[in-house]
Amino acid sequence: MTIARSHTTQRMSQIVRHGDTIYLAGQVGDGVSVADQTRSCLNKVDALLAEAGSDRDHLLQVIIWMADMADFHEMNAVWDDWVPAGQAPARATGEARLATLQFKVEIIVIAAAKS
Template sequence: MSHIKRNGTNAILSTSVEYHGFVFLAGITADDLSKDVAGQTAEIIAKIDAALEEHGTDNTRLLSAQIWLKDIRDRDAMNALWTKWLPAGAQPARACVEANMASARHLVEIMITACK
């Protein structure tokens, strides 16, 4: 039986799960909720980079991304950072939708699947 590696596990979720060379990140949000959508996106991208590095991979190995925005009109501001962060030719399959967030102060949440 293959080993499943779980990190940051609590009663509700694991912040990341690795299995057979695939890395699944939980939805990541910013810690500083006083920031605007660009500030929160920048913080989330940095957290994604750190989580991927912890698993021995990076943003050149993204497979899919799910992005939730509190207000879909913030998509362009979020995409400005997202597109600068993605390496050319490494764009994942992606969904980006407007959603009711866990807190009114959360403006964006991003969930990633990558491979090693």
């Protein structure tokens, strides 16, 4: 089974597809607030999934890293509006020091390809 990589640099690929499984690199967003950054991350996820032949209805697992778990409810308010009803993936959320202080949220996605 082949592995296809897109938007690849020396360090990472934004999309890796192996069979019918799609892996996205961690996405960080623009904006000052957690809500803005979460919205921006999810817009990037939508675009990458579409490019890879999937969409948010096909999410398998999502891992969300937050710089501060005190912002959990603000992030979830955006998430809950974005994830399709009845299609919630397996998900984990944790606190971590992100790449720069400006980043408040990083979202990592695994999805199935659309049939």
